[in-house]
Amino acid sequence: MGNMNSGIKKFLSNKNTVTVLGVVLAVAVLYISYNHRVKTAISPVSVPYAKQTIAPGTQITENMVGTMDVPQDMVNKVDIVRSQGDVIDKYSNADTVIPEGSLFYKRNVVEKEQLPANIILDYPKGHVLYNMPVDTESTYGNSIYPGNYIDIYLKAVNKISDTEIAKGNKDADKIMYGKFLKNVKVLAVKDSNGQPVFSNLDDSKTPAMIVFALPEDDYILLKKASYLRTYDSTLIPVPTNESLKDEPGDVEVASDELKDKINEWTVWTGE
Numbered sequence: 001m002g003n004m005n006s007g008i009k010k011f012l013s014n015k016n017t018v019t020v021l022g023v024v025l026a027v028a029v030l031y032i033s034y035n036h037r038v039k040t041a042i043s044p045v046s047v048p049y050a051k052q053t054i055a056p057g058t059q060i061t062e063n064m065v066g067t068m069d070v071p072q073d074m075v076n077k078v079d080i081v082r083s084q085g086d087v088i089d090k091y092s093n094a095d096t097v098i099p100e101g102s103l104f105y106k107r108n109v110v111e112k113e114q115l116p117a118n119i120i121l122d123y124p125k126g127h128v129l130y131n132m133p134v135d136t137e138s139t140y141g142n143s144i145y146p147g148n149y150i151d152i153y154l155k156a157v158n159k160i161s162d163t164e165i166a167k168g169n170k171d172a173d174k175i176m177y178g179k180f181l182k183n184v185k186v187l188a189v190k191d192s193n194g195q196p197v198f199s200n201l202d203d204s205k206t207p208a209m210i211v212f213a214l215p216e217d218d219y220i221l222l223k224k225a226s227y228l229r230t231y232d233s234t235l236i237p238v239p240t241n242e243s244l245k246d247e248p249g250d251v252e253v254a255s256d257e258l259k260d261k262i263n264e265w266t267v268w269t270g271e
Helices: 002-012 015-042 072-077 162-166 216-226 256-265
Strands: 044-050 065-071 127-133 149-158 175-190 209-215 231-239
Touching: 044 072, 065 072, 127 216, 149 216, 175 216, 175 231, 175 256, 209 216, 216 231, 216 256
Parallel strands: none
Antiparallel strands: 044 065, 127 209, 149 175, 149 231, 175 209
């Protein structure tokens, strides 16, 4: 037994033997690593594909999407969408036609808010689009999102000359303030260039306008309020929890008193 141990020690102490063993071990490691990479690269992965040609700006529905197996290596090297959940109910980009049989690429699948004309896709017939100027402060630190509901408050300050103030005019310091419209659904939030503020969450944009739709009578009433001359008027959006309800309420005039005052101070010349 001692002679055997001595022989093994002598064998391992031979420089040539150690070199050969090192080479063999290195080759074995390289082979195992390469074999693992090859198997991983060719292992199939299930990804979604288009079962029909999808036109630009089209909502992608479940019946348009199938799945197919592709090599893992292909998925790793290109910008392919891997999950059906990242495709269904999204939209094909405005400049994209997705051919039948094509895989879905991330640059070609967007949220509705990212479409240039998204605000014309989803508002009731007979309503009119309204564009309200806002800023970061009036949107509560950029916290008003498309799909949220807001109430609109009106602040109106009587414009009285210094002469009238000096005479002790009782209306000099009067401020009219109250909830004007309620249950208004926000359709879009845009920056000063008209681009969606939330199209890319990695790109910080400053809100400059919110877009919503109103029944024509309410649209006219709100426009009247914004055009007041005798009174310095300000429209103020206030977020609500209306969107959390199963059936959000319809747009309503919240104050008949404000409505009557605005109609008293303005003239409508339409039909």
